[in-house]
Amino acid sequence: xxxxxxxxxxxxxxxxxxxxxxxxxxxxxxxxxxxxxxxxxxxxxxxxxxxxxxxxxxxxxxxxxxxxxxxxxxxxxxxxxxxxxxxxxxxxxxxxxxxxxxxxxxxxxxxxxxxxxxxxxxxxxxxxxxxxxxxxxxxxxxxxxxxxxxxxxxxxxxxxxxxxxxxxxxxxxxxxxxxxxxxxxxxxxxxxxxxxxxxxxxxxxxxxxxxxxxxxxxxxxxxxxxxxxxxxxxxxxxxxxxxxxxxxxxxxxxxxxxxxxxxxxxxxxxxxxxxxxxxxxxxxxxxxxxxxxxxxxxxxxxxxx
Amino acid sequence: xxxxxxxxxxxxxxxxxxxxxxxxxxxxxxxxxxxxxxxxxxxxxxxxxxxxxxxxxxxxxxxxxxxxxxxxxxxxxxxxxxxxxxxxxxxxxxxxxxxxxxxxxxxxxxxxxxxxxxxxxxxxxxxxxxxxxxxxxxxxxxxxxxxxxxxxxxxxxxxxxxxxxxxxxxxxxxxxxxxxxxxxxxxxxxxxxxxxxxxxxxxxxxxxxxxxxxxxxxxxxxxxxxxxxxxxxxxxxxxxxxxxxxxxxxxxxxxxxxxxxxxxxxxxxxxxxx
Numbered sequence: 001x002x003x004x005x006x007x008x009x010x011x012x013x014x015x016x017x018x019x020x021x022x023x024x025x026x027x028x029x030x031x032x033x034x035x036x037x038x039x040x041x042x043x044x045x046x047x048x049x050x051x052x053x054x055x056x057x058x059x060x061x062x063x064x065x066x067x068x069x070x071x072x073x074x075x076x077x078x079x080x081x082x083x084x085x086x087x088x089x090x091x092x093x094x095x096x097x098x099x100x101x102x103x104x105x106x107x108x109x110x111x112x113x114x115x116x117x118x119x120x121x122x123x124x125x126x127x128x129x130x131x132x133x134x135x136x137x138x139x140x141x142x143x144x145x146x147x148x149x150x151x152x153x154x155x156x157x158x159x160x161x162x163x164x165x166x167x168x169x170x171x172x173x174x175x176x177x178x179x180x181x182x183x184x185x186x187x188x189x190x191x192x193x194x195x196x197x198x199x200x201x202x203x204x205x206x207x208x209x210x211x212x213x214x215x216x217x218x219x220x221x222x223x224x225x226x227x228x229x230x231x232x233x234x235x236x237x238x239x240x241x242x243x244x245x246x247x248x249x250x251x252x253x254x255x256x257x258x259x260x261x262x263x264x265x266x267x268x269x270x271x272x273x274x275x276x277x278x279x280x281x282x283x284x285x286x287x288x289x290x291x292x293x294x295x296x297x298x299x300x301x302x303x304x305x
Numbered sequence: 306x307x308x309x310x311x312x313x314x315x316x317x318x319x320x321x322x323x324x325x326x327x328x329x330x331x332x333x334x335x336x337x338x339x340x341x342x343x344x345x346x347x348x349x350x351x352x353x354x355x356x357x358x359x360x361x362x363x364x365x366x367x368x369x370x371x372x373x374x375x376x377x378x379x380x381x382x383x384x385x386x387x388x389x390x391x392x393x394x395x396x397x398x399x400x401x402x403x404x405x406x407x408x409x410x411x412x413x414x415x416x417x418x419x420x421x422x423x424x425x426x427x428x429x430x431x432x433x434x435x436x437x438x439x440x441x442x443x444x445x446x447x448x449x450x451x452x453x454x455x456x457x458x459x460x461x462x463x464x465x466x467x468x469x470x471x472x473x474x475x476x477x478x479x480x481x482x483x484x485x486x487x488x489x490x491x492x493x494x495x496x497x498x499x500x501x502x503x504x505x506x507x508x509x510x511x512x513x514x515x516x517x518x519x520x521x522x523x524x525x526x527x528x529x530x531x532x533x534x535x536x537x538x539x540x541x542x543x544x545x546x547x548x549x550x551x552x553x554x555x556x557x558x559x560x561x562x563x564x565x566x567x568x569x570x571x572x573x574x575x576x577x578x579x
Contacts, residue, residue: 029400033408036393036452040412043449047426054429107325110318124561125326129333131553133510135526136546139533140332143339143347150335153348184329235417242419244513249533259421263517266425276429279422286419 048283054276064272072277082261082278089241089258090285092172096179097187097237097293101229103180104187108228109221111188112195123192130185138249141178145169145250170252178246183239187232194228195221226301233293241286258282336550340543347539358544368545371528375509378440378524382447383504389448390455390500397456398463416453423449424517431518438520446514451504458503458560462496462567496567502560506553525549 021027055072058065076082111122129137144150145168152164168174198221206216244259251257258278265275339347343355362368397409415423427446428438436442470492474484490497512526519527529545532538 025400026402029396029402029405032400033393033396033412036389036412037408039389040414040449040452043427043445044415044418044423045411047430048422050430050433051422051426103325106318107322110322114318120565122322126329128554128557129329131506131510131557132333132336132550133512133526133529133546133553135510135512135529136336136549137332139529139542139546140335143335144332148346148348150348153350157350181329181332184325238417239419242421244421259419262421262425266428272429275425279425282419283422 051276051279054273055280057273059271059273072273073281075274076277076281082258085256085258085261086281086285088172088256089282090289092175092179092255092257093237093240094289095176096183096240097233099176099180100183100187100236101191101232104184104232105191105229108188108191108195112192112198123189126188127185130182134182135245135249137182138178138246141174141181142169142250145174145177169250170255172251172255174250174252175246175255175257178250179240179243182246183236186235190231190235191225191228194225194231198224223301226297230294230297233297234290237289237293238286241289242282333550336543337547340540340547342540345537345540347543358540359548361541362544362548365541367523368528371523371525374440374522375525378443378447378515379505379508381444382451382508383501385444386448386451386455386504387459387497387500390452390459390504391497393452394456394459394463398460399468412456413453415450420450420513421517424514427514428517438518440519440522440524442518442520443515443524446518447504447508447511450511450514451507454503454507455500458500458564459493459496461564462493462499464568492570493567495563495570499560499563499567502556502563506556506560509549510553 054064056068056070058067058069058071076086107126111119115122142149146152147164147166147169149164149168151168152161155161156164202220202224203216206220207213211219241257242259242262243257244263247255247257247260259282262275262278262282265271265278269275335347338351340358341354341356342351343353343357344351393409393412397405424446427442427449431438431442470488471484474488475481479487510526512530515524515527516530523531525545529542532542
């Protein structure tokens with residue numbers, strides 16, 4: 001009896017310890033999240049690593065030469081066509097994020113400070129248009145801005161112009177207008193969330209201490225809502241750099257962006273390594289821009305204090 | 306100065322807000338308007354009312370195939386991403402462990418990566434693995450982009466969930482799975498349904514991933530993309546777009562109501578029993 005009990009006790013100990021370990025918070029938490037995590041690793045991280053690897057290789061007709069080379073990056077950064085496309089994508093994306101944040105801030109402010117009990121209704125109203133297909137929203141802008149479009153026929157009906165203007169569609173302005181519209185909700189929501197967190201008593205205190213509405217806004221509300229402005233800027237900026245549909249549908253020759261060139265390399269041109277290098281360059285530029293934006297907004301925030 | 310004060314105090318802000326919302330709805334409004342117009346080119350003045358473009362839709366076999374494909378992809382993507390979302394959201398809201406925010410960040414990453422790059426890198430891997438492109442590969446891609454949205458909906462439903470309810474259930478002899486099924490699940494059911502609807506809507510409307518990862522079978526957005534090349538097909542596309550808009554609107558409204566109910570339930574009832 002005793003021998004058996006002694007013999008089994010170490011075993012029981014380890015089992016107990018193992019159970020304790022299995023029931024510990026980190027193990028259970030990690031076990032629970034691992035299927036989703038592994039999914040993201042296999043379908044997001046692995047593919048991006050493969051793209052990065054390809055960007056250092058060379059394509060010879062149908063075979064890929066796996067010797068390390070920086071040639072693709074040289075082409076991506078110095079060939080005028082790709083350089084121009086990268087600059088244009090950068091310019092369009094920065095303009096769009098600036099416009100979107102500037103337009104979104106007042107409405108987020110209005111909902112947060114004057115929305116009353118209709119706050120969630122306002123937010124819902126704002127999100128509805130964004131649950132329509134992106135494709136259809138872009139196409140609607142084509143209907144509005146086109147040669148026979150709503151704007152042209154409207155302006156002609158009002159006698160403001162005599163013949164339809166071709167200046168509205170198929171250029172980078174059309175891309176900017178469309179994207180500014182398409183990403184509006186994604187800017188409003190984070191700014192709204194950060195404004196909701198602004199302690200109202202601080203604003204009152206500033207007013208009580210003699211700050212006018214403008215000063216208390218600039219010195220209290222605006223700096224405190226900076227995190228929301230940062231995430232709004234990033235949420236708009238990052239995906240717009242690589243937008244494909246909008247430039248293709250409303251951009252015309254002068255509104256084409258880098259994603260269209262990437263697609264061409266993987267499609268018709270069938271030069272995967274160059275396409276990969278363009279993708280990696282785009283991601284790097286996005287990262288740099290995101291970092292710069294965060295730094296700039298933080299600096300402004302510090303200045304305001 | 307007076308102007309600024311009036312602006313900040315809400316008078317002009319309200320006007321601005323209404324104008325801005327009008328701007329947001331502007332392009333969306335034209336879909337239904339021109340879809341019932343007799344003229345094939347979308348311009349004012351309208352020429353007359355017709356349901357002709359809608360009547361043509363069910364007579365287009367390619368469209369019906371695309372709708373069926375979208376349904377298959379949407380349901381599969383919604384179920385899979387919600388399942389993966391439940392696991393991750395539960396882990397994030399319930400447990401603390403090292404690397405938690407890094408893993409969370411990675412899972413949410415598709416939200417902020419340019420979609421083209423996500424699509425193309427997946428395409429590259431699938432081609433290298435010799436996987437032929439099909440609706441299955443589209444589902445794989447859609448699940449990846451749906452998970453972050455599913456997580457957002459589910460964490461808002463799981464947060465504030467009163468843990469003592471689960472502890473009570475365990476103390477009363479329920480197994481871990483039994484507790485989940487009989488205590489946790491009913492509480493978060495509205496959030497789960499909401500997540501299913503949100504993911505289905507995203508998949509229904511998603512174009513880029515489907516564009517790169519589809520083989521020969523088109524989904525609805527791919528079908529629309531093909532039709533956009535022909536000016537004469539535009540009214541039909543507008544009619545189809547209007548139907549999709551109505552479907553998305555209904556699904557999202559239900560999803561939003563359920564999400565709110567879930568958030569209210571976990572927070573209020575949790576507090577009540579605590």
